[in-house]
Amino acid sequence: MGCGGFGDGEPMRILKRLGLLALVIWLAASLNFVLPRLTDRNPIEEVIAQAMGESGGTMQGIDQIVAAYEARFGMDQPLWKQYFYSIWDALRFDLGISISFFPEKVSTLVLEALPWSMALLGTATLFSFIIGTALGAATVWPTAPRFLTWFVPLVMVLAAIPFYLIGLLLIVIFSNWLNWLPSGGGYSPGTIPGYSWSFAWEIFLHSLMPAASILLASIGLWALSMRGMMVTVQGEDYMVLAKAKGLKSWRRFWRYAVRNAITPQITTLVLAFGNIVTGAVLVERIFGYPGLGNLLYQAILVVDFYLIFGCVYLLILTIGISLTILDLIYPLIDPRIRAQTYG
Amino acid sequence: SAQSIKDVPRERTLVQMGWSQGAPTLKTPRNANYYNLAGEYRNGHMHHFEPLFFFNNFTGEVIPWLAESFEMSEDNTSVTVHLRDGAKWSDGEAFDAEDVAFTYNMLLENGRGTGDMRKSVEVATQVDSVEVIDPLTVKVNLAGPDPRYPFRQLINYFGHGLVWVPEHIWKDVEDPATFTWYDEEKGWPIGTGAWKAVSAAPEQIILDRRDDWWGAEAGFRDLPAVERIVSIPASDNTRMAELMINNEADATMSMSSPALVERALAQNEALTTFTGNEPPLGNMDWWPHALYFNHAIEDSPFQDKRVREAVRFAIDRQQIIDFAWDGANTPNPWPYPAYAPLVKYMEASEDIVEKHRAAEHNLDETARLMEEAGYEMSDDGLWEKEGECVGGPIETHQNLAGIGQIIVQQLINAGFCAEFSQTPESFDKFRNGESVWHIFGHNGGSVFDPVDTLRMYTTPNVMPIGTSTMFVARWSHPEIDRLVAEMQTIPPENFDEILPLFREAMDIWFGEVVEVPIEQAYHLVPMNTTYWTNWPSEDNPYTPPCISCFISGWGSYLPHNLVPAQS
Amino acid sequence: MSRLIATGMRVEFFTDEGIVRAVDGVDFSIAPGVRVGFVGESGSGKTTTALALMGMIEPPGRVTAGSALLDGTDLLKLSEDEHQRVRLKEVSYIPQGAMNSLNPVMRVADQVVDGMTDHGLKLSRNDKRDRAMQLLDKVGLSPDVARMYPHELSGGMKQRACIAIAIALGPKLIIADEPTSALDVITQRRVMETLGELQAELGASLILIGHDMGLMAQFVDDIMVMRFGKIVEQGPSRTLFKNAAHAYTRTLIESVPSLTSRVSAETAGSAIGATATSAPLPDATPGMNSAAASSASGHTAIAESRLRSTTHTPKPATLRIEQPLLELHAVAKTYGRGLFRGPGTKALLPLTFTLRGDRPLVVSIVGQSGSGKTTLGALILGFQDPTSGAVRYRGQDIAEFTGTQTKAYRREVQAVFQDPYAAYNPFYKVDHALVEPLGNFGLASGRDQLYGAMQKACTSVGLDPAQTIHRFAHQLSGGQRQRLMVGRAIMLAPRLLVADEPVSMVDASLRSTILANLKQMKDQQGVSILYITHDLATAYQVSDYLLVLYKGRVVEAGEAETVIKDPKHPYTQLLVDSIPWPDPDQAWGSQDTISHELAELDRREAARAGRHDATLIRSTIEGFALAA
Amino acid sequence: MPMARMLGSQTPVTPADEAVEQVSDWGTRRRRFRTVGLYFKRNPSLTVGLVLLVLLALVALAGQLVIDPRIVNPLSNPPKRPPSLDFLLGTDSQGRSMLGILIVGTYLTCKVGVIAGLIGVFLGTIFGFLAGFYRGWIDSVISTITDVLLTVPPLLVLVVIAANLETKLNTNQMAIIVSLLAWREPTRQIRSQVLIMREMGYVQTARLAGTSTLGIVFKELMPNLLPYLMASFVLATATAMLASVGLEALGLGPQNEPTLGMTIYWAMYEGAFLLGLWWWVLTPVIALVILFVGLYLVSAGLDELANPRTRRRGA
Ligand SMILES: Nc1ncnc2c1ncn2[C@@H]1O[C@H](COP(=O)(O)OP(=O)(O)OP(=O)(O)O)[C@@H](O)[C@H]1O
Ligand SMILES: Nc1ncnc2c1ncn2[C@@H]1O[C@H](COP(=O)(O)OP(=O)(O)OP(=O)(O)O)[C@@H](O)[C@H]1O
Numbered sequence A: 001m002g003c004g005g006f007g008d009g010e011p012m013r014i015l016k017r018l019g020l021l022a023l024v025i026w027l028a029a030s031l032n033f034v035l036p037r038l039t040d041r042n043p044i045e046e047v048i049a050q051a052m053g054e055s056g057g058t059m060q061g062i063d064q065i066v067a068a069y070e071a072r073f074g075m076d077q078p079l080w081k082q083y084f085y086s087i088w089d090a091l092r093f094d095l096g097i098s099i100s101f102f103p104e105k106v107s108t109l110v111l112e113a114l115p116w117s118m119a120l121l122g123t124a125t126l127f128s129f130i131i132g133t134a135l136g137a138a139t140v141w142p143t144a145p146r147f148l149t150w151f152v153p154l155v156m157v158l159a160a161i162p163f164y165l166i167g168l169l170l171i172v173i174f175s176n177w178l179n180w181l182p183s184g185g186g187y188s189p190g191t192i193p194g195y196s197w198s199f200a201w202e203i204f205l206h207s208l209m210p211a212a213s214i215l216l217a218s219i220g221l222w223a224l225s226m227r228g229m230m231v232t233v234q235g236e237d238y239m240v241l242a243k244a245k246g247l248k249s250w251r252r253f254w255r256y257a258v259r260n261a262i263t264p265q266i267t268t269l270v271l272a273f274g275n276i277v278t279g280a281v282l283v284e285r286i287f288g289y290p291g292l293g294n295l296l297y298q299a300i301l302v303v304d305f306y307l308i309f310g311c312v313y314l315l316i317l318t319i320g321i322s323l324t325i326l327d328l329i330y331p332l333i334d335p336r337i338r339a340q341t342y343g
Numbered sequence B: 001s002a003q004s005i006k007d008v009p010r011e012r013t014l015v016q017m018g019w020s021q022g023a024p025t026l027k028t029p030r031n032a033n034y035y036n037l038a039g040e041y042r043n044g045h046m047h048h049f050e051p052l053f054f055f056n057n058f059t060g061e062v063i064p065w066l067a068e069s070f071e072m073s074e075d076n077t078s079v080t081v082h083l084r085d086g087a088k089w090s091d092g093e094a095f096d097a098e099d100v101a102f103t104y105n106m107l108l109e110n111g112r113g114t115g116d117m118r119k120s121v122e123v124a125t126q127v128d129s130v131e132v133i134d135p136l137t138v139k140v141n142l143a144g145p146d147p148r149y150p151f152r153q154l155i156n157y158f159g160h161g162l163v164w165v166p167e168h169i170w171k172d173v174e175d176p177a178t179f180t181w182y183d184e185e186k187g188w189p190i191g192t193g194a195w196k197a198v199s200a201a202p203e204q205i206i207l208d209r210r211d212d213w214w215g216a217e218a219g220f221r222d223l224p225a226v227e228r229i230v231s232i233p234a235s236d237n238t239r240m241a242e243l244m245i246n247n248e249a250d251a252t253m254s255m256s257s258p259a260l261v262e263r264a265l266a267q268n269e270a271l272t273t274f275t276g277n278e279p280p281l282g283n284m285d286w287w288p289h290a291l292y293f294n295h296a297i298e299d300s301p302f303q304d305k306r307v308r309e310a311v312r313f314a315i316d317r318q319q320i321i322d323f324a325w326d327g328a329n330t331p332n333p334w335p336y337p338a339y340a341p342l343v344k345y346m347e348a349s350e351d352i353v354e355k356h357r358a359a360e361h362n363l364d365e366t367a368r369l370m371e372e373a374g375y376e377m378s379d380d381g382l383w384e385k386e387g388e389c390v391g392g393p394i395e396t397h398q399n400l401a402g403i404g405q406i407i408v409q410q411l412i413n414a415g416f417c418a419e420f421s422q423t424p425e426s427f428d429k430f431r432n433g434e435s436v437w438h439i440f441g442h443n444g445g446s447v448f449d450p451v452d453t454l455r456m457y458t459t460p461n462v463m464p465i466g467t468s469t470m471f472v473a474r475w476s477h478p479e480i481d482r483l484v485a486e487m488q489t490i491p492p493e494n495f496d497e498i499l500p501l502f503r504e505a506m507d508i509w510f511g512e513v514v515e516v517p518i519e520q521a522y523h524l525v526p527m528n529t530t531y532w533t534n535w536p537s538e539d540n541p542y543t544p545p546c547i548s549c550f551i552s553g554w555g556s557y558l559p560h561n562l563v564p565a566q567s
Numbered sequence C: 001m002s003r004l005i006a007t008g009m010r011v012e013f014f015t016d017e018g019i020v021r022a023v024d025g026v027d028f029s030i031a032p033g034v035r036v037g038f039v040g041e042s043g044s045g046k047t048t049t050a051l052a053l054m055g056m057i058e059p060p061g062r063v064t065a066g067s068a069l070l071d072g073t074d075l076l077k078l079s080e081d082e083h084q085r086v087r088l089k090e091v092s093y094i095p096q097g098a099m100n101s102l103n104p105v106m107r108v109a110d111q112v113v114d115g116m117t118d119h120g121l122k123l124s125r126n127d128k129r130d131r132a133m134q135l136l137d138k139v140g141l142s143p144d145v146a147r148m149y150p151h152e153l154s155g156g157m158k159q160r161a162c163i164a165i166a167i168a169l170g171p172k173l174i175i176a177d178e179p180t181s182a183l184d185v186i187t188q189r190r191v192m193e194t195l196g197e198l199q200a201e202l203g204a205s206l207i208l209i210g211h212d213m214g215l216m217a218q219f220v221d222d223i224m225v226m227r228f229g230k231i232v233e234q235g236p237s238r239t240l241f242k243n244a245a246h247a248y249t250r251t252l253i254e255s256v257p258s259l260t261s262r263v264s265a266e267t268a269g270s271a272i273g274a275t276a277t278s279a280p281l282p283d284a285t286p287g288m289n290s291a292a293a294s295s296a297s298g299h300t301a302i303a304e305s306r307l308r309s310t311t312h313t314p315k316p317a318t319l320r321i322e323q324p325l326l327e328l329h330a331v332a333k334t335y336g337r338g339l340f341r342g343p344g345t346k347a348l349l350p351l352t353f354t355l356r357g358d359r360p361l362v363v364s365i366v367g368q369s370g371s372g373k374t375t376l377g378a379l380i381l382g383f384q385d386p387t388s389g390a391v392r393y394r395g396q397d398i399a400e401f402t403g404t405q406t407k408a409y410r411r412e413v414q415a416v417f418q419d420p421y422a423a424y425n426p427f428y429k430v431d432h433a434l435v436e437p438l439g440n441f442g443l444a445s446g447r448d449q450l451y452g453a454m455q456k457a458c459t460s461v462g463l464d465p466a467q468t469i470h471r472f473a474h475q476l477s478g479g480q481r482q483r484l485m486v487g488r489a490i491m492l493a494p495r496l497l498v499a500d501e502p503v504s505m506v507d508a509s510l511r512s513t514i515l516a517n518l519k520q521m522k523d524q525q526g527v528s529i530l531y532i533t534h535d536l537a538t539a540y541q542v543s544d545y546l547l548v549l550y551k552g553r554v555v556e557a558g559e560a561e562t563v564i565k566d567p568k569h570p571y572t573q574l575l576v577d578s579i580p581w582p583d584p585d586q587a588w589g590s591q592d593t594i595s596h597e598l599a600e601l602d603r604r605e606a607a608r609a610g611r612h613d614a615t616l617i618r619s620t621i622e623g624f625a626l627a628a
Numbered sequence D: 001m002p003m004a005r006m007l008g009s010q011t012p013v014t015p016a017d018e019a020v021e022q023v024s025d026w027g028t029r030r031r032r033f034r035t036v037g038l039y040f041k042r043n044p045s046l047t048v049g050l051v052l053l054v055l056l057a058l059v060a061l062a063g064q065l066v067i068d069p070r071i072v073n074p075l076s077n078p079p080k081r082p083p084s085l086d087f088l089l090g091t092d093s094q095g096r097s098m099l100g101i102l103i104v105g106t107y108l109t110c111k112v113g114v115i116a117g118l119i120g121v122f123l124g125t126i127f128g129f130l131a132g133f134y135r136g137w138i139d140s141v142i143s144t145i146t147d148v149l150l151t152v153p154p155l156l157v158l159v160v161i162a163a164n165l166e167t168k169l170n171t172n173q174m175a176i177i178v179s180l181l182a183w184r185e186p187t188r189q190i191r192s193q194v195l196i197m198r199e200m201g202y203v204q205t206a207r208l209a210g211t212s213t214l215g216i217v218f219k220e221l222m223p224n225l226l227p228y229l230m231a232s233f234v235l236a237t238a239t240a241m242l243a244s245v246g247l248e249a250l251g252l253g254p255q256n257e258p259t260l261g262m263t264i265y266w267a268m269y270e271g272a273f274l275l276g277l278w279w280w281v282l283t284p285v286i287a288l289v290i291l292f293v294g295l296y297l298v299s300a301g302l303d304e305l306a307n308p309r310t311r312r313r314g315a
């Protein structure tokens, strides 16, 4: 048994957690190095065969070309060496060059797609978290408005429908019938990107439907799990005292009930934010939205080792770091969680 | 540089779609190097470049562009090309024989060496050397006699033809295979085309008309009316349809759902297609679809010709077309597209199809053949020998999933244990010979005479399993080797000379049941007449309507011909 | 003129088992500025009455009849919004489960002031802090507490925080539901003084619900005695204490233990016999046949029979018998404060003692609220790891127990927790708390055995099993929950029992029964008991040895007789001096206000600056050795 | 409520007598039935939810006995027929009967979803509880593994597995793959709550009762998280189904089985929305909606179990 939470145990605890973070990053990087290679596919050959095939070529000399490119990418090296270099490069944030987008740098590709994903999924996730959590909490709140009793099941109905279907439906309604919103894309064809209000408005308009479809479909899920926690919390004695104190309903709701029920939701939120960097392939595809999900998808389709690794590395860092922070601040989110040293 | 981009009204802008393989982004927007293997030239950058000749595959007409003419030597071992006077690169340098020779030599060197540039190996196998005769004349010495050589590398259509690079810049490029040829600061890429990129991102590439385009200056052609081309990612069928319905785009990439095209036409009256509102709502493409057997797998049940024939009888082409095309396609027992020059050959050989009953659907025949081959019908309704059924996953090309499912079901109904398979790996699997049977098209086949398709069934083009190839039957025949060798020496226009050879080869081909051709391929490309008219159509078939479908083909030819709908 | 007039109040709970009429036609009235005490049997409906006045009877319970006019407004008929405005501002409430009633994720200060903000007080940040500190100071909590979270407070500290909340807005009526059940008498006195002052200042009325007849005698003007949901007797406290009319009231007053004579178990038992809920002593061990029980005359026989009846626990092989039962070696505990929050709290300074266990003893631990009593218990039970030192059970460090050893240890060492509100799993009905250990320790199996054991457990603490075991914890009154936990401990007949304020919520008559039962268990079954309490009188009555804890340190120790009759340490002196006597005419402590005296004590302690005197060991006793 | 009021005002209450009569049935089967029965009576949403789920199960299981299973094959019907007497729910563009898909597809998809949801929540619960409760090295190990696996994109796993399978993926394999990934989030979420719950008073009571650590985890803590676990189950099922639908939509699913996901994929692929073939999309969606609403209602109906205080009405 450890030394139950010394004031001076803190730095040690943080250090240990950081150590674990390093371990997670290393293990995850290794795993994601190995996984694509388990497919036994050769992305270089695939890309080249594709390129040559499309040009009506006869694939003469393809082996030679493949070999030349393999050398370029260091794929002729023994696997352990490749592994070593991958990890070493990753440490230096040098993610190398993409095979399928050769000779584009992985980092360029990722950084180009990242803002789109962050803007779309970041806001959609945040909003669906807020709305869903509030709704879910409110459904089991005794004095909540009546309409919630049928509204939340309705939201659940939406959660049952895959969000890409909702997306398609939105397009048919708002774009094809009503012609209110553009059917997709990051901005309208021909618009020249720039730092202007009109461009920001464009982006906003274009992100409305994809965001709405994610929002509509995920609110119910957030609501559901929040609801579950709220039920438990409502039985607590502090809710009785809160009432006896004559607190306003909103304060009892937010500061007492929701505040106590929210820890697992926050965990989920952190995970969801981590997942922003994997993007939402299907939404991106349906709305022609240029995010990371699609990039990763394209990378996976041809098992572009380097691009996969680049995308996943971003994921590793976001998930690893955000979970570490989360672990460290759990005692702040809920002080009952004892700040304990591991081991 | 974003600030310096001028405003162009929508009615002078052409919004077209670039190749994106279903993705919502353009591939490699900042890579305009056609010869880079991962570079995607069809994303919009093709408008920078012009070929020596275009080709009208519908009429067989060769359209001179950067060049005025070519002639083949008597013995078919060299071609002399006469370039047009006054052609210029966008930086003002003249486009001349040196540039053509430089491009050739670069490819020859690469093709003989690492071979990691697009088409370099192909060029190196077909070309021996290049001579600059004078600034406007260049002579290409071939590796052997080949009357069709111009149609392989000098004339641009479908996947054929080369893209020229300016010697004065590329001579300093260290590694042309990885060179990206894009730099807004330096004004790269430098092409001869009438449009030039002003901005390139995965979301769109914007190309503006150069008012100093050489063609107008030299009096070759008027300046095109299209002042700006915006190339956006095509994404998938549904999205293409939506963009068209909402007037957000002027032309699509090739769509694979006739129903969706029909729907789009119904929703937006301004839309039209190559065949107007009539089926098949598109133009015929060069790769008729077929069910292939992989002949290289030695223990495959399809090594037995009777089994292959049983499969052929099991296929009901009309039903496929009824389901997948609402009837708007033509059953096709041939491995050829029905282009006028080829139709002549096929019409003259109908009797061979009859003889081999190659177009017939007859399940009784299937049963007879299977029993003959020693199979028995199991309780599950499958043909079995020693407990093994005949079939396995049919790897299907992504554009052919629609017919794929139907073919699979027909085969299942006929007693074959077929499984539908369309995964990201499918293409790779059958290219590498890892699948038993697959659904694909005759990519790289004939357009104007039968040789190119028949070449697919010659010994040099049969790749061992594990080596990637587009000729996925992996089948050859010594007689066909011989016949093709003979045909290759005959100029394509000599129909009478080629026909008997063709008939002989096809007799063997049908007799051996090499594969089961299914249907014609169509490019379904809705075009929007709100801003632009004079789109290519059946009545005015000046070029295929799909602007970005082809790896080397027409590219900028179509925009040159567009006429504004609103003045 | 009356401030509150309640007539015919009736509250019913509609349960699966039928309707429970918790309050059955209660009438009373309270004049402004008057302190009224509600006493009565545990489960008699005191809390329910209070909740009804607060408008906080939750479905499936309902106020089915009656009215309660507060200055003319009927509290029972207010809408939820109106009620919200009335609560805290007009009527404030200190819940019985105060220890479990603070929001675990908010700092104490915020919980003190948020009620004010919600009643329209606009306070700046600094105002808020100052107000909170002032209020906390009034209930004897240090300013540090303001920044702490509830789980960092001791039971009594939490209770005081709740009191601070209740007095924040100077209401017309304060309902205090056992507000001092976890407070040592000194703190209790101080808090009650504060309440009294405030009430006098505001002219507020006060309802004090409680079981402490001494406190009642000292503090309230009128007393209402409740039983079975009815008020059986009411009147001025002086009259009531002098000549009570109702038999139950008399029992209540008579059964209050005093420091004059130590009552034997037998007398207590017979005294209780007169009350309605007679509490027969349980048979020694569930599952043991009665012949063995009646023939049992010494602990050898008991031990034997226990071994017989519980064949696989405890295993003598895993725990060495020849070693002392419990040893503490310089055990100390410092609580950390988590991330970047300053130094920790020294809850317990190094403490060393040995409890041999061959001779059963009741060792009482009394002391200041927050002095580390619960912490000590938790250390012994292994729920907290000592910061330094070691706890040994039968010679082995409990931190190094293996799985089977832990189980054997659990079998032999039981506890009653200070807070009966937190002790039950809300998911289960309360029978779960009894069935679990019976099953785990193999004490009983099958419906009949289990039910029999539970029945005994209930009756040993005066509970009706039929009305208890089918309920969820929240359907029981505070005292009922507490009693059931004690009953559970008795049922399990351990070797060592750590009882943390086990009878703080139980009325006087039951209290003596239960203590007598505990004592009997000790004598008959050789159970040693660590009795943590603030009730010096009961400590005096039942304990063999007494430790006085002050600021994490044992300041004085000795036999109960010696220490209480003749306290030597100033803190002990103050403690004994502060005992409220169940006689309205006997003054409560000296004339000085308690805060003054406490301050004096603290100043003297501080003057010694960390240099502690050795424990005053007044006398020793066989079987228990305390290091000075 | 009216009924309760009547009781309250008319029945003279004699708690002791009544209780004595009932006490004898503690722990008997009759008592348990009664408790369960009353529970259902008080919580109609549980009943409604269960009815929906049973209905769906009936359609999926019994339906398979009624219909000819071949009607879900392409070519078995004329294509693109709207719902009519001949084609009850219409047909898709390949000639599959949507009625057949409702039956077979629901079965297949629920199989994947429910298997994955169950395995996911089961593993997630176990790991989450162990990590949160034991803390120490167990926590470090579980959390580290979870964190590492959280970084693996499901798509990648699928591609890897698809590449290594000899035959085409079937729904059972799909279920296992999806469930192998479905436990990661629940583990993390549940752990975070257990970190709080382990400090609860009743945990100490249970420890005193000699309840083993596993016992505490499963008997004491888990029931209190029941609504949350139920929600997690619904979530995991949803995620699993949507993931499988999503993976199918990328061509990585069991393509030869008419799951709801494949149906949606084909509908999307063919642009059923634009084409106005609403029945094609609606059929799978209705099945999903019934499943979800059913699960939701069941989870709502379990509230009182986890928190008896939420009980609102008298029996
Ligand atoms: N988990 C904790 N974290 C930090 N401090 C704590 C914690 N638990 C107790 N303390 C502090 O330790 C001290 C002793 O607490 P303990 O609960 O042992 O007191 P106690 O003697 O039982 O008091 P009471 O009679 O009021 O219950 C108090 O000052 C309290 O604030
Ligand atoms: N929610 C409930 N459901 C059913 N019965 C209840 C409920 N709450 C309280 N009771 C019962 O009502 C009676 C009165 O309880 P109450 O809490 O008012 O007692 P009390 O007088 O405060 O007792 P104590 O002194 O033990 O706190 C008790 O018998 C109790 O079991």
Ligand SMILES: [Mg+2]
Pocket: C046, C047, C048, C096, C177, C477, C478, C479
């Ligand atoms: Mg009470």
Ligand SMILES: [Mg+2]
Pocket: C154, C155, C156, C373, C374, C375, C418, C500
């Ligand atoms: Mg305490």
